[in-house]
Amino acid sequence: MLDKIFIIPLLPLFAFVMIVFFTRWKEKLSAGLSIAMVAIGWILSIVVMIETLAYHGEHVAHVEWAIDIVNYPGFHLELGTLLDPLTAIMLIVVTTVSFMVQVYSLGYMHGDPRFSRYFSYLSLFTFSMLGLVVANNFFLIFIFWELVGLTSYFLIGFWFEKKSASDAGKKAFITTKIGDLGFLVGLMMMGMFLGTFNYGEVFAKVEAGVISGGLLTAMAIFIFCGAVGKSAQFPLHVWLPDAMEGPTPVSALIHAATMVAAGVFLVARSMAIFMATPDGAMTVAWIGLITSFMAASIALVQNDIKRVLAYSTLSQLGYMIMALGLGSFTAGTFHLMTHAFFKSLLFLGAGSVIHAVHTNDIQEMGGLSTKMKTTALTFIIASLSISGIFPLSGFWSKDEIIGSAHEHPFFMVVALVVAFMTAFYMFRLCFLTFFGKPRDEEKYTHAHESPKSMTVPLVFLAVLSVCAGWVGIPWLSHGYASAIVAFNGHPHRAEPDILLMLISTVVALSGIGLAYLMYYKGSISPEAMGQRFKPIYNLLYNKYYIDEIYDAVIIEPTYAFARFLWSFDAHIIDGIVNLYGTVTVWLSTVKYWIDAYIVDGIVNGLGIVTGAASSVLRLTQTGRLANYLLVVLFGLIVLILIANSNLLNWAFVLVGIH
């Protein structure tokens, strides 16, 4: 199976084609087909994982299958798949979350007029993401990268009748495209200096020093640009909160587990490049840190349930990127996996809540735990996991991340602060949504638990949120870490750090405690806190005004320039066309003049001249013989004179007759 993993992406592609051309009009059939393909892919991913693990022991699994497209000594382009532990993990993550989301969508999107189209988009997205994961060279991953961007545009702007939704889709596409430009430049550098895109060959050449120094740093940073765009790192993070306009299952799939993880996946894949350039790696780490801190701080004061989760995603992605930049392949990828499960659970749960009360605003909710038991329970489990509470999965992966900052105390401190904030805002969300008195009576009365198609995925993901982290427990001899070590060959502290575990637990609990005091017990009033720190509150509430800055500095000038170009173009073009028209009219007037006066004048003139001449010449026709004879005599005399003079001789000499 390991060399045939190209089948896995092709399954949802098949579903997409079938839905678009054949089963569009049968909603149930389309949905069923899509879910079936993803389910088969999920099963195949599990088979692949088992085979991969069975591999482990002698060598690390590394199976490549490729078709060469171009293979000159200086340039190598191919189409192929690579199977190694990272791929296996990603396959599981993507197919599991896709499967759950598609089942959930059956209930959530029920009654939507474009139900089949939704499932076709989901299938296409799944195909793109899986293709991205199994690709064996940077060129191929770029192709799927772009496809993922395209399908996410479709899905974010799914309810395109709402202007905010279509705008959000555009914003996502354009912002990630900016990152993709950087990625493309990096690819061009790779092609130009290394002559190949294949992972293995590239890493070998980098280690051999074919490209080094500033050039290598530049290439690494350019490739990272793609990750900055796709994983919504600062400064290209602005699209992720707006992307919440899409249906909630889409948010769960794309913005929790898969698409945004693509950036992290890319950096993880290219670890060899980043490790070879310390400057590039530190840039990556700094950007991750800044993103995680900034996003967490914004999440503290947001009132839209999905916005809070979106900023939480940004923050966690920042964690992963930071860990990778600091050199810990293990921490970054481990957290990627656990985050996928609990974040998608959180989003689906939020979707369930929204479905019940028909509002996103948490200030209008409250006390829903009594009405929606399953949703509330799974949501709280996911919140505990993300806050890093023992023994849930989040605890283990978050520890790995904080541990990776071991040599950088500043990073470690900031990471702990972010952990505190994460726990705080997550439980603020929980308390405001599920506990306390309902703030809107009408919405509360109408609320009800969601159908089975929505709650079953929630439960499944909750189980994974609890257990999935256990593969990374440090005491495990053949656990995650050692597998990664053997695979990546990079040194990693595999010993458990008890002190770190204690500190992080304390931090998490204090965060939960503060939220409890403020939002459940009410001993510290949130309003008072808001008043005390009003400037900071405004700054955070308005997302550091970054959107407004971008708008003023980039968007407005672009619009202004476009308007200028339009007016310039319209006036010049209009001017030319009108000028052409005017000139033509003027020319034709001139021609008319010429024709009427000059040409007609000549013609009439000829007539007049002939008339005048004839009225004079006819006087010679007297009709009298004597006159005629006189003239004959005259001619005769002239002839005689000519004949007798030398005129004729001269004429002949002139002409040449002798």
Place this chain on the structure above:
Amino acid sequence: MTETIVFYLFSFIIIVSALAVVTLRNIFHCALFLILCLFCVAGLYVLLYADFIAVIQVLLYVGAVSILIIFAIMLTARLAGRQVVMQNEQTFIGAFLALILMGGILWSLTGTFIRQSAEVPPPKSLATIGRLLMTDYVLPFELVSVLLLAALIGAIVIARREGT
């Protein structure tokens, strides 16, 4: 010697009577001077050893054509009536041009060299002419006879009265 005198005499008379023909008012006088002129031309022919031509000249021109002209004058002119102006308005220019014509012909004649033969012309020409007309020049002879016939018929047809 005699030849010279006779030549000049005849020439003088020819020129004077010619001038009279073209200038006199009375048309009958003109006709008479024409006859005189023609006679003298016949005399000139005799000087030129062309005896037959001289006789023919007198017979045809003087005897036939002149009589014909006088008949026409009789039939058309009112001899004793009012006299019409005999010249038209072209007299001066005509005289001028005629003088130039004469001058031009004379000038070209004097500038031309004509090779003359030293042979003596035979005294009698009639027999030779007769034979030549019947042998070498029979075609023009016949044609001229046809022409005369045509002229005769034509004149009759032209001058016929209506109904006759």
Place this chain on the structure above:
Amino acid sequence: MQLIHYLSLSAILFSIGFYGVITRRNAIAILMSLELMFNAVNINLVAFNRFVTPTEFIGQIFAIFVIVVAAAEATVGLAIVILIHRNWRSIDADRVNLMKW
């Protein structure tokens, strides 16, 4: 006498005849002037015959034909003059201008 004398005489006579043709109004007078011109030509021909080719009579024969043709022409011309006189009661050559524009 020399050839040139006869030719000169012929030239003078021709010019006088031509003057008469273009000047006279009476149609018959014009015909008479025309006869003068014919005679001038005849003198020319006979003179050439005497001085240039005395043994060949070509000049004289030519002169015969000229005389005959002149007679025929005078006949027809006078017939026309008589007809005109019959119709118009006048033989003024200036009155014959029907071909005037």
